[in-house]
Amino acid sequence: SKTQFVRGADLVPFSQMKAALDKAIEEEEAANPMLVPLSLGKLALPDSVSRRHILVLGTTGAGKSICLNNYLRTLKARRAYPDEVSKCVVYDTKGEFCAKHFEQGDLIYYPFDRRSTPWSFFNEVRDYPDLDVLSTSLYDPPKDCKDPYWYKAARDIFRTGLFHLLRENRTSNNDIWEFFSQPLHYIKDVLYTLPVRELGALKHIDKADSNQAASIISILQERLTFFRYLTDCNGPFSFRSFIQDEADQRNLFLMNIRKYEAIFRPLMTFVIDIMTREVLSLTDSYSRRITFVVDEFGSLDKMPCIFDFLTMGRSKGGVLVLANQDLGSVSSIYGTDKKETFFNNFNVHLVFRLNDPTTSEFLSKAFGEREVIKKFQSSQFSPSDLGDRFSMSEQEKLEKIVLPTEIENLRDFHTYLKIANYGLTRMRTPGNILSKLNAEFIQRDFGLKKMLQEKPGAPASGQAAQPVQSTA
16 A cells, blocks of 8 residues: 555654754854854754753653753853853753762862752842742642642641741851651640731631641641752752853752652742742843753742743743653643643654653654555455456545654654654664763761750750640
8 A cells, every 4th residue: 555645744854854943054154153052852943942841751761861861962062152141040850960070169068978069048039029929939738739728728837937037137057957847735835926917927826726627737748858968068059049140150959869759849849940930030132041940840839830831931032941751740740731832832742762651642742743644455356357446545644754653662862852843753862971070969068966966955946845735
């Protein structure tokens, strides 16, 4: 049988897509001779394409990390382009990107690593509304939360507690940890000393011995566990200032090694969220490029700002390059109804082999269908002198460009690449492994023996909290 293409989408030959992209680069270089194109796999990307958000999907061992490493290498070369302010934020769950791309002058933030830059939470507070913004980022209810009231109440108490600490000029990470580690009665009594306009949150814990108050404080303290490891890590660095300062073109590596992932998941989610929010507060600019490379997106909690960044970040110079094993974690964290919106806001899709049938089916549908005419020839042999008979028939058929099983059976380093306005093609990505320049992770010594010898301390105020006597 023969197949004749009629209409719809179709698989573009790799050479054809490469020629189209190269032509676009030539046109851009005519206007900007110093332009340095970025590369994805074996393709150089024109500036108009490299500024689009990129989604990379693939199971472990299919070639995803190697591809991202090569992308980061070209992004580093791009920094030599004089007409652009460029910086990169890399979220690294293995330390691999840090080991291969960290250079002297760059920044690492990971409280368990000796190289981590010191940071204080209150560095992100500039004005009164910031208390609400930061608290909302930290206490956004998870998707499967049946009643968001508990997280909103915890958020309100946390925000009011921050206001109290600011009034008292207690702005270290240790001050936050000590205050919110106190018994509920103590926290409530201290917050009642604030001006009347700040007392609204206290309605949630007015009855300090109630199950409601206990549940709220439990959620509040659970999200702050990471502060235990920040008590002696105070410093002047600010994530918001890093985004705002166009003279600061260092790269920032946010690490969250799998061994300790659960501890810092809320912190890393918070940090990325406030930086993406800060990008959205900038003026529109085509000469600015702030690239977020996020590996293993499913290792982060729900980020309230992610959809706003995907829809509005490009005009501010924000670019998101996001990698994950499949779309299942997107559904579980943000909801199945958000999966299509999430996917559609990426205009470059690079797909390696997948093991998740649901994601494979979704991608097969997203890649599109084509209408074809199948031509069949049949023959009938006759023993008589009349001769053999041949007939031709045609059948119109609608078929998928890529079957789910084709995605699930891709070989290592083989991908499907879809770029808006350029079509869908198959591409083999380079398998060259970059050499390490640094250690992936240098463990910080917390001094456990010294901690074990510490004497019990008084509450944060310096005086013991008095228990409230029951009137029952």
